[in-house]
Ligand SMILES: Cc1ncc(C[n+]2csc(CCOP(=O)(O)OP(=O)(O)O)c2C)c(N)n1
Ligand code: SF4
C-alpha cells in the first residue's frame with residue numbers, strides 16, 4: 221500500500237513511497253533518519269527512470285527491519301540473520317532489480333556474519349544498510365556483537381566483557397568492493413552514502429551508526445567524535461584500510477564518516493548467462509507451473 225501526492229505545479233506527481241503501516245519505533249530513534257534518507261534515494265532513483273517495482277528491500281528481523289513496512293516498494297521479510305542470502309538470491313533471479321538489505325548489527329555481524337562475509341567474497345551486487353545500534357534492540361537491549369565492554373543491559377547486568385570487532389576491516393579483507401560509514405544525525409550524508417552504495421556495481425555496505433535512544437543513547441558521545449572524511453581516495457585500498465582501522469568500535473577516538481573503499485572485481489552471477497547458452501528462466505518457471513497444475 222502506498223500514497224502519492226501531486227508534486228510542484230506542472231511537475232510530475234512525486235512518488236511519496238509512504239505506507240499505511242503504523243510506525244512503532246520509539247520517538248527519537250535513529251531509524252527515522254535512515255527511513256527518510258533511503259526513501260529520498262528511492263524517490264531520486266524513480267525520478268531518474270528506475271521502475272518502482274524494480275526496487276526491492278530485503279529486511280532481517282529487529283527494530284531495524286521494521287523499515288520495510290514503512291516504504292512503498294517491493295519487499296521480503298527474512299529470518300534473523302538470513303536477509304543477506306535472501307537478497308543474493310533475489311538479485312540472481314532477476315539481475316535488473318536494485319536490491320537493498322536493511323539489517324541490524326545483531327543480524328549482520330552475529331547471526332548472519334557468515335552469509336555477510338560470503339556475499340562480500342563473491343562480490344554479490346547488493347547493498348547492505350546495517351542499522352548499527354550496538355545492541356539487540358527489539359529483544360530489549362541485550363549485548364550484541366558491537367556492544368562495547370562495560371555496557372549494562374538485560375543479559376549483562378554487571379557490564380559486558382566482550383570487545384566488538386571492526387566489521388569494515390573484516391569486510392575489506394573478505395573482498396567487499398564498496399564500504400562506508402554513516403550516522404543517524406545528519407540525513408544529507410546518509411542520503412549520499414546510500415545513493416553511492418546503490419549505484420556501485422558489486423557488494424556495498426554502509427555501516428550506519430544508528431542511535432537507539434531507549435537502550436543505548438549515543439547521541440552526545442558520537443556528536444563529539446564524528447567527522448566527515450575529506451581528501452580521502454576510496455580507490456586507494458591501503459588508505460581505506462588505514463582509515464577503517466582508525467576506530468575499532470570501542471576506543472575513545474575520533475570516528476570517521478564517509479566512503480572508505482571503492483574498487484572493482486568480477487560480480488557474482490555475471491558468468492551465469494554464459495552457462496549452456498543462458499538460462500531460460502521463464503521457460504523453467506512455466507515448466508514447473510505446468511507440472512504442478
Ligand atoms: C534465529 C533467531 N535468533 C534470535 C531471534 C530473536 N531476536 C529477534 S530480534 C533480535 C534482536 C535483533 O537485533 P539486531 O539485529 O541488532 O536488530 P535491532 O533490533 O537492534 O535493530 C533477536 C535476538 C530470532 N528471531 N531468530
Ligand atoms: S528500542 Fe531502540 S532501536 Fe528499537 S525503536 Fe526504540 S529506540 Fe529504536
Ligand SMILES: [Mg+2]
Nearest residue numbers: 324325355357
Ligand atoms: Mg541492533
